[in-house]
Amino acid sequence: MDPSERAVQIAELLEELYPEAECELDYRTPWELLVATMLSAQSTDVRVNQVTPALFERWPGPAELAAADAGDVEDVIRSVGFYRQKARNLQATARQLMADHDGEVPMELDALTALPGVGRKTAKVVLGEAFGIPAGVTVDTHVQRLSRRLGLADHRDAEKVADGLEDLLPRDAWIEFSLRLILHGRRVCHARSPKCDQCGLEPVCPKVGL
Numbered sequence: 001m002d003p004s005e006r007a008v009q010i011a012e013l014l015e016e017l018y019p020e021a022e023c024e025l026d027y028r029t030p031w032e033l034l035v036a037t038m039l040s041a042q043s044t045d046v047r048v049n050q051v052t053p054a055l056f057e058r059w060p061g062p063a064e065l066a067a068a069d070a071g072d073v074e075d076v077i078r079s080v081g082f083y084r085q086k087a088r089n090l091q092a093t094a095r096q097l098m099a100d101h102d103g104e105v106p107m108e109l110d111a112l113t114a115l116p117g118v119g120r121k122t123a124k125v126v127l128g129e130a131f132g133i134p135a136g137v138t139v140d141t142h143v144q145r146l147s148r149r150l151g152l153a154d155h156r157d158a159e160k161v162a163d164g165l166e167d168l169l170p171r172d173a174w175i176e177f178s179l180r181l182i183l184h185g186r187r188v189c190h191a192r193s194p195k196c197d198q199c200g201l202e203p204v205c206p207k208v209g210l
Contacts, residue, residue, distance in 0.1 A: 003151065003152055003168055004167075004168045006150070006151060006152065006204055007152055007165070007168035007169050008168075008169070008170075009204050010150060010152070010201060010204060011169060011173050011176075011177050011180075013200055013201055013204070014176075014177065014180035014181060014184065014201070015176065015180065016200065017180070017184065017200045017201075018179075018180040018183050018184070021176060021179040021180045021183055022129075022179060023125070023129045023179065024045040024049075025037065025040060025045050025048060025049065026049045026052060026053075027052075027130075029130075030104075030105040030126060030130035030131065031061060031062060031097075031105055032052065032056055033125070033126055033129055033130045034093070034105050034112075034118070034122070034126050034130075035052065035055070035056075035065075035090060036048050036049075036052050037122045037125045037126060038086060038089060038090060038093070038117055038118065038122060039051065039052070039077060039080050039086055039090075040080075041082070041086075041122075042081050042082055043080040043081050047079060047080055048080060050079070051076065051077050051079060051080055054076055055073075055076050055077060058072075058076065059073070061103065062093075062094035062095075062097045062098055062103050063094070063098055063103055065090060065091060065094040066091060066094035066095040066098055068091065070087060070088070070091065073087040073090065073091060074087045077090075085117075086117070088116075088117075089116045089117025089118075090117070092115075092116035092117070093115045093116050093117060093118065096114075096115055096116065097115070105126065105130070107127065107131050107133060109123050109124070109127065109135045109136075112126060112127070120136070120159065120162075121138055121139065121140065121158065123135065124136045124137070124138045124162075124178075125138050128174070128175035128178070129175070132175070134171050134172060134174040134175050135174075136162055136166055136174060137162045137165040137166050137169065137174045137177060137178050138162075138178040139158040139159075139161045139162045139165070139178070140158075140178075140182060142181065142182045142184075142185030142186060143161070143165075143178055143181050143182060143185070144158055144161050145185060145189075145191060146181050146184065146185050146189055147161055147164075147165060147181075148208055148209065149189065149194075149205065149207065149208050149209055149210070150201065150204075150205055150206070150208070151205075151206040151208050152164065152165060152168060153165060165177070184201070188200075189201070194210070196210075
């Protein structure tokens with residue numbers, strides 16, 4: 001089957017399987033989503049969701065976080081891992097938002113990736129989830145792994161995987177495709193013991209690597 005045809009079929013099946021798919025990070029504003037996504041690197045959404053309520057209660061916006069004591073921020077986010085670097089990036093981003101964007105999260109990919117500690121993956125999550133802007137396919141470990149297993153991509157570099165998926169899928173499918181494939185990777189298509197007998201994608205899956 002042609003990769004583009006398979007990609008469209010997979011997107012349609014994922015829509016049937018996960019019609020209400022949404023980001024599993026808890027947030028109320030674009031700022032909170034930006035912070036939570038930055039914290040989620042090398043961590044889990046569950047762990048981040050345990051940390052952010054206290055973080056946002058104490059420093060609800062970029063102005064408050066920019067002025068916070070660095071050690072206090074580190075203490076609050078300590079359990080997410082790499083907390084010192086993340087605290088530095090969060091505060092540097094908060095200061096840059098205050099200086100360059102009036103404290104608002106920008107709605108442009110280049111402006112977001114210019115913020116300290118914000119890569120293209122984080123920027124795509126924020127633009128897609130908070131603003132409904134399909135800036136690209138978000139590729140985390142689940143999307144990268146499943147894209148290979150499903151025969152849609154064969155790269156180790158996440159950006160190359162993203163570029164390939166964006167070529168295969170219509171732009172209006174980018175946001176939901178990532179969310180749904182992440183859920184499928186967490187619930188069904190596990191790395192070592194995929195539940196192929198319970199998989200709604202089984203009819204179109206070439207099972208690369210299995």
